[in-house]
Amino acid sequence: MVISESFAAVDNLVPQIVEKGDDYWELTIHLSIDELLDNRKLLSRLWNLKKHISTKEKIPIGILHYEGIKKRRQVDNLMEITVRLIRKPVEKGDPVVRLLEKTGEDGTVYTDMQAVLTIYPLDSLEQKITPEKVLLAIKQSGITENLLDVESVHQKVQQITDTLESMSDVPIAEGSLPDLGEDAQIEFFFPAQPSEENSQEYYCSRQVKQGDLICRKTPSKMGANPGINVKGKEIPPRKGIDIKLNALEGAAIAVDQCQVHAEENGVVTIRTLETKKKVLNGQKVIPAEIQLKVSPILKIDGDEKVDITTAHTVEVEGNLKIGSRIITNGEVHVAGSVEEGSVVRSLDNITVEGNVSKAELSSDQNVIASGEVSDSKIVAKGKIIVDSKIQQSRIVGKEICAKAVSGSTIYASNQITMVSLDDDESGMISTIAVGSREFFEDIYEENISFLEQATGNMDRICKVFGRPFINNVTHSNLHMQWIQFCAKARKENKKYTHNQLVSLKKLFENIPTLRVIIQEKTKENQRIEQRITETSSEESVIVVREKVGKTQEVKVNGMPVTLKATDQGVRINSDVPQNSGQTPAIA
Structure with missing residues (x-):
């Protein structure tokens, strides 16, 4: 049915109903150019259409909806528009x-x-x-x-x-959530983690004597008040997150599981096993277990080349000479410099008081170097702290901190902090990337390289001693297994000189350490294969505190970001959009 409302000297503000049905209306309005260009004014006029029909037809304004513009035409200096309104059906259903x-x-x-x-x-x-x-x-x-x-x-x-x-x-x-109690706290009596502030004394501060208290745990506490759900059911208060203390070789835990003492003289090594827990704002990485070990110190004279595989902490008195090799599941401390061609692989921390030149260091924990690092490769799953400059080197770690970087490749999972970044004498700029993928890929390749070499060595050892000894010898039964091997050799009429027996025993003592490291590296690569495709929730950060000598491109979580030359320092994190500006660094 068509209805036309007749208006004498019609006001442009009053809509005209040109057609009406049972559940629709078509209305004409006239809009000025100003109203067409001003979105707020246009919406106001359209709202008045609804209000007009709501008042006239006594219909709630909320069930009126625009279906669209049916017609439009120019009338003098105005635009005449015909709009269709419909009445939405009233919804029905039980609450x-x-x-x-x-x-x-x-x-x-x-x-x-x-x-x-x-x-x-x-x-x-x-x-x-x-x-x-x-x-x-x-x-x-x-x-x-x-x-x-x-x-x-x-x-x-x-x-x-x-x-x-x-x-x-x-x-x-x-409802109301139950109170959450306080988490467990672990108090160490020395720096538990290396930092820029404690890097010089980090190794020495962890040396203990038999009976020394290593750490004390304050257990987690229960929350004070219960919660209640909307059905009136009480919810008991929650206990805070607990952390397990695990005393390994050379350490003993008290009956209450809250104190750990040293059982022998040595260096305390700390390994934290983390787990991911779903929390209110996503996922949180929390410590689930802290493993403590006191490793006896094996002191090495730095005046000659060494090639050792051991389970002890190795302390080199002086420089680690050219071409030396140390493999251990304890720590390594070099009182001097690490010289050309040396290789150090450790499941725990590596600390070097001098320089590192044309060498390789690999640690499952942290690496600290007080001097310069040049033409070298350092890989760590924890922190890498270099108190001097890094040049023409490849450095890979979870967090990396250095005074100056030039002409090097630096990959970190979480953060890279430098005082200055510049090109080297030949003009070569550094490759800088922060993000979990590059970090895990490099660690994976490092493990593969070690496993190829270590399994080859183990196969050669197996040919000398036989598979039963390879499978059964451990650090605890090493002496007994050696006696059995010697007895077996005598029974088979095998004769060895004194020097041959000394060499064989040294090789025999390598078996448990080498086997443990092979197992650790294999398991870790399996974990990396699972984690490398996961999205990290941790922030990725690059900080240059004082100077960027030349504008260059860096990568943050795989995305290229331009790092501009500056004398004021800069900070770039994973929140910075691709190729965006940079923010001043906070020293």
Whole structure:
């Protein structure tokens, strides 16, 4: 049916109904150029169309919707537009109550912690909704009356009746989470982790004597108050996150599992096993277990070339001479410099008081070098701290800190901090990348290289001693197994000179250490294969505190970012968009 409203000297602000049906209206309005160009004014005029029909037809404005523009034409200096409005059908259905879960700060998921309500203007029988029908549905869902805001429910029902519009997921009841207790705390009596501030004394501070207290644990505590869900069920308070103390070789744990003492003289090594826990804001990496070991110190004279494989901490008095090799699942401390062609592989920390030149250092923990690092390769799964400059070297670690970097390749999982970054004397700039993928790929390749060499050595040892000895010898039964080997050799009429026996025993003593390291590297590569595709939640940061000598491109989580030359220092993190500007560094 077509209806035309007749207006004498019609006002541009008054819409004209040109056509009307049972559930639609077509209206014409005139808009000025200013109204067409000003979005706020245009929306205001369109809103007035709804208001006009709502008032005229006595229909709630909320169920009127624009279907679109039907016609438009130029009239003098105005634009005449015909708009179609439709009346949305009134929704129907019985009230629906949903119970939602909540996640606590420690990642624990609690069910029935919030109730939300969906209400329709008409029920399933097309009868007008009433507060009584809604309250009955809420009661049937099991929500306790003590947590229900009845007055709010009445107000929502009245609002729906007035507007004929449905409401979805309206909160009507909220439970309270239980208190979370304090996490366990571990107190060490020396620096537990290396830093720029303690790098000089990090090794010496961890030397202990038999009976010394290594650390003390304050157990986690229970929270004070319980919680309650929307059904009125009490939720017991939660205990804080605990950390297990595990005393390994050379250490002993007290009966209460809260104190660890040294059982022998040596150097304390600390290994933290971490786990990922789902928490309120995503995932959090937390320490699950702290392993403590006191490793006896094997002192080596630095005046001659060495080639040793051992389970002890190795302390080199003086320089590590050209072409030396040390493999250990203890620590390595070099009182002087590491000279050309030397290789050091350790499952624990490596500290060097002097320079590192044309050498390779690999650690499953941290590496600290007090002097310069040049033409060398250093790989660590923890921190790498170089108190002087790095030049023409490849450095890979979780966190890397150096005074100056030039002409080098630097990969870090989490953070790279430098005082200055510049090209070298030949003009070659450094390759700088921070992010977990590059870090894990380099660690993986380093492990593969070691495993190829180590398994080859183990195969050669196996040909000398036989597979039974290779499989059965351990650090604890080493002496007994050697006696059995010698007895077997005598029974088979094998004769060895004294020098041959000395060499064979040294080779025999390598077996347990080599086997442990092979197992560790194999397991780690299996873990890397699983983790390398995961997205890291940790922030990736590059900090140059004082000077960037030449503008260059660096990578943050695989994305190229321009690092501009500056004398003021700079900080770039994983939140910086690709090729964006850089922020001043905070020293």
